[in-house]
Every structure is written in structure tokens, then in C-alpha cells.
Amino acid sequence: MFDVTEFQARCRAAGLALTHQRQVIYQVLMQARGHPCPEVIYEKVRKRIPSISAGTVYKNIKTFLNAGLLCEVTLHHGTMRLETNVQPHHHLVCTGCRAIFDVDSNEVDEVQLRRKPPKGFLVNGYKIEFYGLCPGCRKRQ
Amino acid sequence: MFDVTEFQARCRAAGLALTHQRQVIYQVLMQARGHPCPEVIYEKVRKRIPSISAGTVYKNIKTFLNAGLLCEVTLHHGTMRLETNVQPHHHLVCTGCRAIFDVDSNEVDEVQLRRKPPKGFLVNGYKIEFYGLCPGCRKRQ
DNA sequence: CTACGTGCAAACCATTTGCGACACC
DNA sequence: GGTGTCGCAAATGGTTTGCACGTAG
Numbered sequence A, B: 001m002f003d004v005t006e007f008q009a010r011c012r013a014a015g016l017a018l019t020h021q022r023q024v025i026y027q028v029l030m031q032a033r034g035h036p037c038p039e040v041i042y043e044k045v046r047k048r049i050p051s052i053s054a055g056t057v058y059k060n061i062k063t064f065l066n067a068g069l070l071c072e073v074t075l076h077h078g079t080m081r082l083e084t085n086v087q088p089h090h091h092l093v094c095t096g097c098r099a100i101f102d103v104d105s106n107e108v109d110e111v112q113l114r115r116k117p118p119k120g121f122l123v124n125g126y127k128i129e130f131y132g133l134c135p136g137c138r139k140r141q
Numbered sequence C: 001c002t003a004c005g006t007g008c009a010a011a012c013c014a015t016t017t018g019c020g021a022c023a024c025c
Numbered sequence D: 001g002g003t004g005t006c007g008c009a010a011a012t013g014g015t016t017t018g019c020a021c022g023t024a025g
Helices: A004-014 A020-031 A038-048 A054-067 A135-140 B004-014 B020-031 B038-048 B054-067 B135-140
Strands: A089-094 A100-104 A122-133 B089-094 B100-104 B122-133
Touching: A004 A020, A004 A054, A020 A038, A020 A054, A038 A054, A122 A135, B004 B020, B004 B054, B020 B038, B020 B054, B038 B054, B122 B135
Parallel strands: A089 A122, B089 B122
Antiparallel strands: A089 A100, A122 B122, B089 B100
């Protein structure tokens, strides 16, 4: 699951100091189910380091994003949804409670743009979001 | 482009009063290039109705969303990105400047989940987001 | 005339920033 | 020992809310 040695190595590779706070934040991120937002992370981290500040959590999340240790679920502005799964994959989103589930790349067919993208746009990849209702929200309706 | 009569009809159908503010907001939304956030809309509306308040714009955007006159680009929390194109379609997102372009459904292949979604999840549809760099951001790099 | 819509101002929440103190390397 | 990191607290930015007044139906 969480491998300190590997985390150390990755930090060193990125030129980042290996602080206790960072280890805990990363560990919490890895162990978090779903695709937590920074606030949730902050809450969980605070259980282990009560004195930690929100600023530190936000700063380190940004640092991890820059270092490629973390991914943002979408690129749109707003509340971040995070995941340590850096491998390309897709998402299944509940339109009711906005829960997010992972869908492996090999579970869906390859997609290709039939036409050329607009003048000069360079396409690097894509993500698919499937929408629907999770079991809980289905019952509630 | 903007058809007052149709807007009237849609408002009546949804049981909404036809106010001047609403007409201007909707018109601005329709004429807006890209996928504007509420703030941008607010700015543009304010040029025509300087006395309008941000609250009114936000309230009406919510109203339009409920009435199905408007779509949110993503379901994730945070800053809204809006579009009046209610037809299903996909997006091309610039990872540099976060600009969003539309991609018509018939420009990409149909996608199917190869495996069953998690226990009891009911899938209604999907959206594809292509990522890349727009011409402007390509130059800048 | 009455319910719905508007403007205003304050509140809210997530996130960012600046800075002095502290810890990793 | 010096740069990078932390904690704190204040600032910011987007969005929401409550309420008194105004207007569409």
C-alpha cells in the first residue's frame, strides 16, 4: 500500500524535502477511498497531526501535483477532486451524490476523433466520464 | 440566434416569469463563446443592465439549470462552466488555459463499457473530454 | 393583488497568500 | 547554515442567503 521508501525516492527525484507532514498527507491520499477533495484530506490528516494547518495541506497538494505524484480528476476550476492513480483511466460519476468511481482503460473501447481537431489544437489524450446513479441514489428516488 | 418568442414559450412552460433580466441573461449565455462561468456572464450582463446584482445572475442561472434551459459542463463541484447546448456532445479542453471547445457526438465513435458497472450502478450516458493544447498555448511553450 | 423576482449587503466556504519561526539536507 | 517547509492569520474569490421592495401575470 504505502511504501515510505518509494515515497522517499519520489520526493528526492522531485527535489522535495521529506517531511513528516508530507508523508502523512500522501499516505492519507493513497488510503482515501473515492476521489477526495482537499478538505477531506485535511480532516483526515488532522487526526494524525492535529497541529497541521489547512495552508500546509493545500500547499503540499499543489506540490504533489507539480511533481506528478498526484492527479486532478478534472481540469475545470473549482473544488479539486484528487487521486493518486496517475495511470490513465476513466470515471463513473453518480449524478445524485457526485460520487466518483474508477473505470479501467481496458474496460472501454479505444476512442478516436473522426475529424481533425480545430486548427492547431494538439490532442494528448482523453477521459471518459460515465454518468448514472449509484445504488444508494437509485433507492432514494 | 436568440429567439424571444421561443424563450417566452420555454419560460411559460417552466412556469417562469418573463423578466427583462432573464431575457438578457439568457441572451448573453447564448451568445457567449466558449463555456463561460457565471462571473463572465455577470460582467457581460452588467454592460446592458448596470444595476443588476450578482445574486440575480446566480439565482437565474440556477433557475435555468432546473428548467433545463442550461447545462453544466461538468458535474463536479466548484466553479460552474455553462453552455446552452443541451444536446449531448463532448469537449476538447486545453490543459494550458482551460479553454473548452465542443466536439460533436458524431465526430467520435460510440463508447461502450465492456464490463458491468459496479453493483447496482445505473449508467445513463457519458461524455468524453479530449485534452491537449490550443494553438495559443502551444506557441507559449 | 399576490406571488415571484430583484437588488443589496452580509455571510459563507474553499483556497491562496505573506510572513516569521523552524527543520531538513 | 541556508533553503525549503510549516503554522498562523488575514485576504481573496466565487457563490449563497435573507430580506425589503418592485413587478409580471
